[in-house]
Amino acid sequence: MPEIEFATDYGLILERIKHVDPLLYSRTRNFIGGAVSYLSPYISRGVISLKQVQQEALSKGYAPEKIEKFLQELAWREYYQRLWEVKKDDIWQDLKQVQPDVLHHDLVKAIVNANTGITTIDNQIKRLYDLGYMHNHTRMYVASIACNIAKTHWLKSSKWLYYHLLDGDIASNNCSWQWVAGAFSSKKYYCNQENINRYTETEQRNTFMDRPYEEINQMQVPDELIERINLPLKTVLPTTSLPIIDITRPTIIYNSYNMDPEWRKNENVNRILLLEPSHFYSYPVSEKVINFIIALAKNIPDIQIYNGEISAIKSLYNQSNLSLSEAFISKEHVAFGHYPGIKDSYDWMFPEVVGEYSSFFSYWKRCSKFLQEYNLQA
Secondary structure (H helix, E strand, C coil), X not given: CCCCCCCCCHHHHHHXXXXXXXXHHHHHCCCCCCCCCCCHHXXXXXXXXXXXHHHHHHHCCCCHHHHHHHHHHXXXXXXXXXXXXXXXXXXXXXXXXXXXXXXXXXXEHHHHCCCCCCHHHHHHHHHHHHHCCCCHHHHHHHXXXXXXXXXXXXXXXXXXXXXXXXXXXXXXXXXXXXXXXXXXXXXXXXXXXXXXXXXXXXXXXXXXXXXXXXXXXXXXCCHHHCCEECXXXXXXXXXXXXXXXXXXXXXXXXXXXXXXXXXXXXXXXXXXXXXXXXXXXXXXXXHHHHHHHHHHHCCCCCCEEEECCXXXXXXXXXXXXXXXXXXXXXXXXXXXXXXXXXXXCCCCCCCCCCCCCCCHHHHHHHHHHHXXXXXXXX
């Protein structure tokens, strides 16, 4: 698998968008060494948008139907975001049906310790800890082993993975785990050693996964996956002082899901990256993730980083002539609906397609109509 470094310089990030090959991506994305874009950390953190990546691909002259798989993979993320808008906190519940065959809720110790005995899976978990990234197909393998082989409920395992991911996105992460576990799909997703070998380009044999699917679907929890662990996940935030702001000017609030350096960049405003302890108590992430977010903030001139609640920033405007509705600007997001003031729209790929859809493909069918219109206008 190629080594990858997640640069945080905005210019390098833009270059990465330009070098994406949508056709090669479509052919090889399921292979661990395939031509994936490695853009997900920047999309998740709001440095770039799904729409921006879509437009770059279409600007190369590809007809939408030729790169449909690439566009669909982008749209999956938007589909999950729209679902989160509707479900709100219910995103933490089984969405379509109760996950079947659950025997445990705690984490599988062998997965957390990267000691399942499936070499490529263990290596990818170690890589997750080192790099903050895991190939999407490997995420499906890990989720299938945890939920469907070890018969674990998806929730705690999904929080463990989210904690380590630079590209952590609650909607995509939760829904993907539920899709694998059969709580957000009509059936569970299973893999076996043959499938793992094929897509990770390995040749391991004689593991607990080295069975035909007929046996995999019916097997008891393997001895390797029986032991459990309860792992506390805590976020370490930097110590900061209360920001110094000009209360005659509005304050733009950035957060871990919105780090866009182009957003309102020429306006005369205060700029604060707000790291609310309450948010990270509910949605903990690793120190590596926090450091990545802080490094991305360096692309935004004059930004101040504040470890504290929005209420403390609001109090700074007590003596201001600006009302709270005038004093704050943020981008709309389900997790940050409590911010006061103006909320700019998220830069959707398909702003016309809103609400909940019964499946991704019913959602995509609706999106495709607008995709053709965008292409004709271009």
